[in-house]
Amino acid sequence: MAAEKPYDYDIVPDVEVLEDEMAMNGSMDKSGEKVDRTAATLDDAMLLSGFGMYNICHMLMSGVILLGMIMQSLALGYILPAAQCDLELTLQQRGWLSAIPFLAIILTSYFWGWLADTQGRRPVMLFSMLISAIFSAFASFAPDVISFGVLVFMSAIFMSGSSAVVYTYLGEFNNLRHRDKMVAFGSSFVGIGTVILPCVSWLILPLEFAYPIPFLGIDYRPWRLLVVACAIPFALGTVLLMFAPESPKFLFATGQYDTALNVVKRIYFRNTKMAEDTFPVKSLIVENHMTKTSNVTGARAIWASMKEQTVPLFQRPLLPWTALTCFVQFGIFATTNGFYVWFPSILNSLANHEGGETKICDVLDAGRDAVSNGTMICDDTIHTSTFERSIYIGLVFSSMYIIVGFLVDYVGKKPILVVILGFTGVSGICAHLAYNQQLAVVLFAVFQMSGACIGLMNAVAVELFPTKFRAMAICLSMMMGRVGSMVGSNLIGLFLEVNCGAGFYLFGSIIIINSLFCLTLPNKKRIPHKKIVVESTQNETHEPV
Template identity: 35%
Template structure:
């Protein structure tokens, strides 16, 4: 339904009962109802779609190694390349969302990411898989960068936090779907030969497409939704903004109430965005004015510390998790074969070829052990419950306590993975190691208080970019070292976390006990 049709369906705006109102007041008049709940579900599904596109490769790299002739280092590249696409394009999509509109960016990039994912499922070589997974990351960054703004701008100040937390809850539930989707899709034995592409279409290829479906469905659903009313107001298009608010009110009231009596919407002085900044030079100056102060006194030390902490957290939480299903599958396979007194790294070394030619692949796997899915599911469950627990206690114990405890616990667990010769216990310590991601949200919350209002968004954005760079670094380093220097892989991850724990003491005002700020950053 086009925005231009809203007026005819919701009723003409004729009365002057609300001669002038702000967009926040207008959204409040539209009430919180069916429209809002629907949008929250769609937004949460989109955030889940971003996560599925990024993390689905962690299951594929184990079962696709024969079809694509993957080495461990190439697995690291495939794991990192989606994040690299996100990093490269995040500022582009943020800029386009501020200038061309949130909805158009979200919808178009969801369609494009689905298309590149489908194509990637038909690729026959590592090179082409890398190219199309990069493009998937490039496009999926669009909704990742814009969906929170789009969702928040349909809500008044009073209901905005509730809406964002609702979408985060949907995302949390969606996170736990990944192991189930993988189990139902990958653990099948069928194969379809596609001669003209020189491939055999196996379940792992279909798994890519299934993981992309939530994004496609969400994009189709958003075709019926208007552009963000606040964006339209910022662009000076208040008439269309009023029509959108009227349409929202009509849905929330089931068209049983009279149309809202809004004549005009006034623009607040603080609603100016990049979209209202004219000229490339002016926009670049605006970006510089928001970025440069972060790397000058008095914010330089704060910026550097926050970026280091995010980098270190992502190196381990994301870098080690991308290999978690594969390593756990090796451990479970060894246990099923009667191995019960080896370290994780001894099992990893025993499962790989001894030839210097690393393209020699042994023991190719087309499916994963069922127990592997159980452990990956438990990792997701523990993560969501852990985030909830931290939300409850952080105001009482303080951010420093949470940061140090998580860094220390996860760092020590990584060391125990290497030292213990009991595989069944080592798996649990590996699981705890990847839960270092708990601290991503805590660092974001600290960053909010470390910087003034006009620099906060940019500070968090830059720190998350360093985190994503850490993801790329971590997955590639792990891919290079896991087979040949397995022990070093876990030692490096553990030491990085322990160093981050020490650096936490130097973050200004970190002892402050404040309300947690939970965000989702795929």
């Protein structure tokens, strides 16, 4: 998997050096007056815009979108056990329903990636989040398992539009110096979602109400309200995004140079509280690349555009990084989301277990044998300790994201990925071997911490791929991650039926292999500030060489 790094994006110029050179980047006209001819690359302009309140607010808005994505993706882990009596669900049907959101994302991520790279990040997220929230509201009124599955599928199709694009959108609003940190902090909302989801479920599911809706033939019960509650972050994110601009990287890559500069000036104004006309950059340096035009329209034009966005990802020098990011995301999603879908059921079985110390799989096997030997009575209640343990584990999960956010600037992405993935993979294997139930739950929780690396892998992709292909590359890697989620949730459901321990061994080993693959990532290169010379001819802006 080793390959040479196609672009060197980790060279971060010193801001003071840039400001000094911008101050000297004027010239004298014939009358002796200084004429302001300052120009800079977009990356240098982003550095000069500073870091402050705008970046933090933008990160929080992106976090709300990520919160909606994770809550809608994982909510079925709490909804289906509570809905199994109303919808008459079997264990196999629960497994397939849990995989529906991931299947929808798999089928549509490619399209959304192309759309985001050609039409813009902001309009894609605005449209997709709004429609996803509407379909989620409709799903809460589904009278049977088929209609519920179809409406959840439609909601997930549009959820896919923002699930990967938001990482690109977040990364492109931060300069090279703070990008990794802000993507990591934004990704912490995925961990926060694993705390909020059981909290909201604990607040709603124990309620005892059943409002009959005769023309649908249903009783509106708490689990239906939970479906709507999990769509609220998307509705809030849609409102917030209406007040946000398009990514300056996308604007610049599509030739809207003045608009891109205006966005950077707005960031500068919000961060420094200084007037926009005091921003030292007056124009952006533009690459003199010839752009081919085509008269082809319609479906052929769309196909040609998608091909243009995709083929370079599977050619050198980008092919090794496409393969690596896709494989690592596959393993992380298969483990984290695959187990999390069954997490409430596993914790519920442990809470209801009566007996001495034993392994997790022994408890699950005993519960399955008891059902097969007796009369099965539909029980859709969830034990209180299930919510409590889920919240504790979610707190640890979100703490890991925040810790990673603080460490990434000092340690770097590569060491963090290698250490976390290696440690969590070993913990997953040990969770199956532990006889003490509390220790097993702790190790199982640590096993889930591999999900904290999803944001880091997206931060890696933001650096490895040029602007023109970045959203498509991240969407492809996230699509492979969703494939992993679907495969993982169904395989784990199968393993829980036939061989529980094999699931822990398999997915623990996959995470360890991911850790080894991350050793091939390029190290972060830093050049001393005094050696950096910013010239007007320096025009590298993350576009292909």
